[in-house]
Amino acid sequence: MTPTDVNAAPPDDIIICRDVHKWYDGFHAVRGVTTYVKRGEVVIIIGPSGSGKSTFIRTINRLERHERGQIIVDGIPLTDDVRNIDAVRRHVGMEGALFPHLTVAQNVAFGLEKGRQRGRLMAEALQLVNLEGYAARYPHQLSGGQQQRVALARALAPAPDLILMDEPFSSLDAGLRGQLRAEVRAILKERGATVICVTHDQEEAMQLADRMAVMNEGRIEQLGSPEQVFNYPDTRFAAEFFGTADFLPAWRDGAYLTSEVGRIPWSEAWATPSRTDDELQVMVRPDCLDMEPEEEGNGVVVQREFLGAFNLYSVGLDSGRRVQVMQSHLARFDPGTRVRTFLREGHQPLPFIDGQALVDEPAYATEPDSS
Numbered sequence: 594m595t596p597t598d599v600n601a602a603p604p605d606d607i608i609i610c611r612d613v614h615k616w617y618d619g620f621h622a623v624r625g626v627t628t629y630v631k632r633g634e635v636v637i638i639i640g641p642s643g644s645g646k647s648t649f650i651r652t653i654n655r656l657e658r659h660e661r662g663q664i665i666v667d668g669i670p671l672t673d674d675v676r677n678i679d680a681v682r683r684h685v686g687m688e689g690a691l692f693p694h695l696t697v698a699q700n701v702a703f704g705l706e707k708g709r710q711r712g713r714l715m716a717e718a719l720q721l722v723n724l725e726g727y728a729a730r731y732p733h734q735l736s737g738g739q740q741q742r743v744a745l746a747r748a749l750a751p752a753p754d755l756i757l758m759d760e761p762f763s764s765l766d767a768g769l770r771g772q773l774r775a776e777v778r779a780i781l782k783e784r785g786a787t788v789i790c791v792t793h794d795q796e797e798a799m800q801l802a803d804r805m806a807v808m809n810e811g812r813i814e815q816l817g818s819p820e821q822v823f824n825y826p827d828t829r830f831a832a833e834f835f836g837t838a839d840f841l842p843a844w845r846d847g848a849y850l851t852s853e854v855g856r857i858p859w860s861e862a863w864a865t866p867s868r869t870d871d872e873l874q875v876m877v878r879p880d881c882l883d884m885e886p887e888e889e890g891n892g893v894v895v896q897r898e899f900l901g902a903f904n905l906y907s908v909g910l911d912s913g914r915r916v917q918v919m920q921s922h923l924a925r926f927d928p929g930t931r932v933r934t935f936l937r938e939g940h941q942p943l944p945f946i947d948g949q950a951l952v953d954e955p956a957y958a959t960e961p962d963s964s
């Protein structure tokens with residue numbers, strides 16, 4: 594993603610960020626983020642604690658000032674000019690904690706302009722989140738899920754072009770979270786809202802995202818659909834952060850790339866002059882591997898984790914390395930069982946070199962369409 598001329602960006606990109614930087618007293622929290630968000634898209638920003646997720650989204654409505662780079666919201670460049678900041682903020686709603694001293698109705702009406710439309714817009718927003726009967730209640734008289742829905746109604750009521758959310762479901766228990774996420778996604782899609790949402794919850798990212806951005810140390814490490822990031826992580830960091838992944842040394846063996854757990858056909862597209870084959874690795878996810886008991890096998894069961902429908906086995910390979918292998922809940926192997934671990938049919942482990950994937954994912958847009 595190289596920064597390009599602003600004028601080249603098509604109008605369907607509601608947000609354009611180019612080389613955005615933010616420092617806190619010398620600490621470089623956001624380090625050159627370049628990204629584009631399309632109208633109506635739900636983009637989830639995921640990454641470990643401290644990777645700059647919140648700081649980055651807060652630059653978009655100027656809760657934090659970016660010190661370098663360019664942010665354009667719906668065609669308006671975000672500059673230090675107050676009129677300019679106000680203009681951008683009119684396009685952006687931020688989903689956040691409710692005011693405890695205001696009723697549900699007052700909370701939802703908070704961002705709406707005074708006038709005859711105000712009551713109607715408030716009522717419509719509450720209807721959208723199925724809380725019509727709760728207008729007179731105070732936040733403490735609502736469940737966590739209901740409070741979350743009111744917060745969403747408040748963000749949606751002024752019909753902003755863009756909604757920013759920071760860990761919106763973090764206070765809810767797992768069951769309610771899953772249910773509410775599905776409801777919220779349906780509401781956002783019905784409204785055609787563009788959303789940028791921060792989370793560090795992988796499940797949340799998969800359930801909500803059209804595209805997700807994996808952040809690491811202030812940078813976007815990868816941007817793509819959840820399937821793209823899972824199946825074709827660009828980097829070892831993205832692979833390990835989003836899903837479980839083990840990396841095994843691999844070597845070129847004639848027409849094959851071979852590792853301890855099997856081989857795949859070698860592709861000439863992987864060979865580049867600057868790379869030496871001895872640094873090769875393959876990424877194996879637990880669902881990519883299979884195993885069966887075998888005295889002459891290549892490893893030993895170390896541990897079994899029961900995950901409901903699945904058992905997740907940790908297998909100590911003869912080389913001393915460990916891999917995780919997904920099995921059905923019916924496949925029970927005791928620790929100490931000698932097994933053969935091998936590539937599951939139809940699964941291709943991804944080759945890596947020096948922490949970088951050798952295989953490009955199928956083409957997808959990380960930059961504005963040129964159409």
Ligand SMILES: Nc1ncnc2c1ncn2[C@@H]1O[C@H](COP(=O)(O)OP(=O)(O)OP(=O)(O)O)[C@@H](O)[C@H]1O
Binds near residue numbers: 617640642644648
């Ligand atoms: N106001 C501040 N002053 C100084 N440093 C800050 C400030 N806010 C954040 N930071 C630092 O900037 C880095 C990025 O913080 P940020 O809150 O953006 O991370 P995050 O990815 O959202 O983390 P989390 O998932 O824990 O919320 C962290 O190292 C944090 O300590």
